[in-house]
Amino acid sequence: MKNDIRIALKKKRRAITPIRRSRDSKKIALHILNSTELNLGNKVGLYLALKHEVNTKILINAFLNLGKKIFLPVIKKNEIFFARYDPEITSITENGYGIGEPATKDTIMLQPGSLDTVFFPIVGFNNNFYRIGMGGGFYDRSFKDVEENSPIRIGLAFSFQKVTFEPERHDVPLFAICTEDGITFRKERK
Numbered sequence: 001m002k003n004d005i006r007i008a009l010k011k012k013r014r015a016i017t018p019i020r021r022s023r024d025s026k027k028i029a030l031h032i033l034n035s036t037e038l039n040l041g042n043k044v045g046l047y048l049a050l051k052h053e054v055n056t057k058i059l060i061n062a063f064l065n066l067g068k069k070i071f072l073p074v075i076k077k078n079e080i081f082f083a084r085y086d087p088e089i090t091s092i093t094e095n096g097y098g099i100g101e102p103a104t105k106d107t108i109m110l111q112p113g114s115l116d117t118v119f120f121p122i123v124g125f126n127n128n129f130y131r132i133g134m135g136g137g138f139y140d141r142s143f144k145d146v147e148e149n150s151p152i153r154i155g156l157a158f159s160f161q162k163v164t165f166e167p168e169r170h171d172v173p174l175f176a177i178c179t180e181d182g183i184t185f186r187k188e189r190k
Contacts, residue, residue: 056119
């Protein structure tokens with residue numbers, strides 16, 4: 001079922017215009033940057049967006065300008081680690097999935113639990129703050145043994161990506177989800 005939803009949502013995501021994607025990505029970034037409810041800390045995990053995902057460049061640049069340390073995911077075996085990103089010195093290479101990630105020779109690598117906040121890419125999400133990702137399970141595996149709210153986990157998505165599905169046993173819930181309509185916080189902690 002999740003795979004059928006993933007296929008349909010990826011198709012729907014590809015159908016939005018570049019102008020709308022850009023406009024909505026900017027709204028999402030502004031919701032995050034203007035939030036008084038979020039304490040993001042200093043070590044922030046982001047991702048380099050694929051063509052049809054929420055564009056994260058605004059957030060990356062804004063956080064760098066605020067003096068935050070940015071870390072990007074690097075897939076190693078079946079898990080995600082986070083590598084320090086400094087646009088002045090970090091080389092970006094494309095991994096086997098076509099995703100840009102820092103060249104590990106240029107940077108410090110951290111475990112996910114070492115970060116203060118991590119922003120997750122989303123293909124789909126539900127009312128209970130579970131997400132559907134690209135299908136590799138890397139984020140769920142990497143965050144399954146991390147404390148509930150450390151790091152804070154925030155999903156970035158477009159509002160049309162909200163769907164109904166039952167999470168699987170291994171799925172990890174998010175603390176909040178931000179769309180162009182605003183930030184929604186999970187009320188109860190699991």
